[in-house]
Each structure stands twice: as structure tokens, then as C-alpha cells.
Amino acid sequence: MKKAVILDAMTVTDGDVSLEPLTSLCDTEVFGCSKPEEVAERIGSAEIVLTNKCRISREVFEKCPNLKFVGVFATGYNNVDIEAAIERGAVVSNVPGYSTASVAQHTFALILHYYSSVSKYSEYTSSGEWCFSKLFTHFGPPLFELSGKTIGIIGYGAIGQSVAKIAKAFGMNVAVHTRTYPKNDGGIEVLSLDELLRKSDIVTLHCPLTKETEKIINERTLSLMKPTAMLINTSRGGTVDEHALRKALDEGKIAAFGADVLTVEPMEKDCPLLGAKNCFITPHIAWAPLETRVRLIGLVKENLEGYLSGNIKNNVAKQ
Numbered sequence: 060m061k062k063a064v065i066l067d068a069m070t071v072t073d074g075d076v077s078l079e080p081l082t083s084l085c086d087t088e089v090f091g092c093s094k095p096e097e098v099a100e101r102i103g104s105a106e107i108v109l110t111n112k113c114r115i116s117r118e119v120f121e122k123c124p125n126l127k128f129v130g131v132f133a134t135g136y137n138n139v140d141i142e143a144a145i146e147r148g149a150v151v152s153n154v155p156g157y158s159t160a161s162v163a164q165h166t167f168a169l170i171l172h173y174y175s176s177v178s179k180y181s182e183y184t185s186s187g188e189w190c191f192s193k194l195f196t197h198f199g200p201p202l203f204e205l206s207g208k209t210i211g212i213i214g215y216g217a218i219g220q221s222v223a224k225i226a227k228a229f230g231m232n233v234a235v236h237t238r239t240y241p242k243n244d245g246g247i248e249v250l251s252l253d254e255l256l257r258k259s260d261i262v263t264l265h266c267p268l269t270k271e272t273e274k275i276i277n278e279r280t281l282s283l284m285k286p287t288a289m290l291i292n293t294s295r296g297g298t299v300d301e302h303a304l305r306k307a308l309d310e311g312k313i314a315a316f317g318a319d320v321l322t323v324e325p326m327e328k329d330c331p332l333l334g335a336k337n338c339f340i341t342p343h344i345a346w347a348p349l350e351t352r353v354r355l356i357g358l359v360k361e362n363l364e365g366y367l368s369g370n371i372k373n374n375v376a377k378q
Contacts, residue, residue, distance in 0.1 A: 060086040063107035066093040070111040080360045117143040128366045144376040151376040152362035157355045158346040163221035165345035169317030176200040206230035211259030214266030256283040268295035278303040289315040296322040301331040308335045319345040
């Protein structure tokens with residue numbers, strides 16, 4: 060059997076999802092997590108490495124001449140030096156589309172957290188305060204309907220389209236800003252970025268992090284949004300200028316921000332958004348439901364089986 064190494068298994072499972080579909084295919088050594096300086100040593104003479112976030116740099120390829128297959132537990136693969144992989148004829152296989160449903164679901168979890176204030180009203184009842192109410196109801200934090208609101212989706216790939224479908228089920232108006240969706244279709248408006256920001260009650264980011272999208276949400280673009288608008292980011296933290304966003308939140312220039320991603324993860328103690336007004340952040344878990352991770356491991360298995368059989372799948376390191 061070929062030798063394989065899993066560098067950061069703890070980023071995929073804490074024991075609730077089995078890695079046996081992968082470890083059974085090769086002579087596999089499994090590490091829970093690996094520091095940058097440990098990566099090359101742990102790969103050693105292995106031909107195959109599976110990783111989520113560990114950086115497979117040019118230096119790693121140089122120190123590990125037998126390395127021919129990098130299987131990524133993710134859609135994004137910016138942690139792998141693709142040029143170095145191509146030069147060495149190595150395959151780099153990612154997993155596109157595995158988390159579309161869960162990320163779209165989490166997007167609306169963040170939206171509803173603000174629009175329906177479930178946690179705040181739950182705190183009211185669990186504290187026992189409702190027991191002393193003169194009314195059958197309680198008017199606390201404001202509540203809002205999604206129906207009739209406009210959601211602006213920046214990026215219209217699989218996740219953006221899934222978000223649009225859910226939004227329509229809520230009776231929302233959908234507007235899109237994208238490079239790849241050329242025309243109005245199915246009641247969805249395609250707008251310039253500035254038009255979308257001015258018009259939307261909720262703006263949600265579903266674009267990749269590129270030179271064009273880095274800090275696409277910044278002081279200028281935030282100034283175009285409604286003061287009642289909510290911003291959502293479940294794409295990449297670098298798409299948002301966090302200092303400008305903190306200022307906009309604290310000054311009431313937008314109403315709320317919900318995110319599952321930050322520019323630096325884990326969150327740093329001096330993160331600009333820590334403690335910001337009406338700011339709701341989850342620790343990069345939109346992709347992490349049990350079913351999603353089972354699907355992920357199954358698709359990584361298919362990629363690995365494809366490499367072992369010579370039927371290469373999802374290779375992003377092409378000439």
C-alpha cells in the first residue's frame with residue numbers, strides 16, 4: 060500500500076466522523092494537528108498527504124520529493140503552492156460544492172438571529188421574567204419580517220444560488236452582483252455593486268477571495284448601505300475591511316453584522332470586531348454539520364481513489 064499522511068484530522072472530526080474510508084486505502088499515519096515547522100517532517104517519504112489548512116509550500120515539496128498527491132479537505136486550496144505542484148507533476152485535488160446546503164443554511168441562521176431575536180427572547184423566558192408579565196406576550200427587542208425585504212447577494216455560484224432559493228421561499232426580493240451571471244432571470248435583478256448596496260436590506264457575501272474582492276466591503280461601500288441594513292459574511296474574512304466595519308457598526312451606519320469568517324482565524328484578542336455593536340460571529344462552523352463532514356470525507360475518498368486508480372478527479376494543479 061502507498062504511504063499517506065493526514066496532517067490535521069482534528070479540523071475534520073473530533074471522533075464523531077470516521078476517517079476509516081480514507082485510512083483503509085493506504086498505509087496512513089494520522090496527526091490531529093501539525094505546526095508549520097512539523098509539516099515536511101511528518102510527510103517525510105509519503106507519496107500522499109491529506110490536509111485541511113496546513114500549508115503545503117514550495118519548501119515542503121522540495122523537502123518531500125516523493126509527494127505526488129495533495130488531497131484537500133476543502134473547496135479552497137490557497138494553502139497549497141500550485142505552481143510548485145505543477146512543476147513536480149503532483150496532483151492537488153479539492154472538494155467543490157460539498158458544503159453548499161450547510162453554508163446557505165447558516166447564512167439564514169445568522170439573518171434570523173437578528174431578525175427574530177430568538178436568543179434574546181429565550182433569555183427573557185428562561186430568566187423567569189415572563190412569569191411576572193401582565194400580558195400574554197412581551198415587547199422587547201424589535202422583530203422584523205423577511206417577506207418583502209431585498210437581499211443582495213454578492214457572488215452567484217452554487218452557494219449564492221442556494222441562498223437566493225431560500226430567500227424567495229421567505230418572500231424576499233433577490234438582487235445579485237456577480238461577474239458570471241449575465242442577465243436578469245427568474246425575478247432576480249443583476250445590479251452593479253453600488254446599486255446592490257444602496258437597494259438591499261440584507262447584503263450577503265458569497266464570493267471567493269481574490270484581488271478584486273479583497274476588502275470589497277470597506278469604508279466607501281459601507282457608506283452606501285442603508286442604516287437599517289444587515290451585512291452577512293460566510294465567504295472569506297478578507298472580503299471585509301474589519302476596521303471600517305467596526306466603525307460603521309459603532310456609529311450606527313449599518314444595523315448589524317453576522318459572520319462565520321474573519322480575516323485572521325482563530326479570532327485574535329485585538330480583532331477589530333470583538334465587542335462591536337450588533338455583531339454576531341460564529342467560529343467558522345457553517346461547513347461543519349455532521350452530514351456535511353461525512354459528505355466531505357466521502358468526496359475526499361473519491362479523489363484519493365481516483366488518484367490511486369489513475370482516474371484523476373478535481374485536480375486544480377493543471378498545466
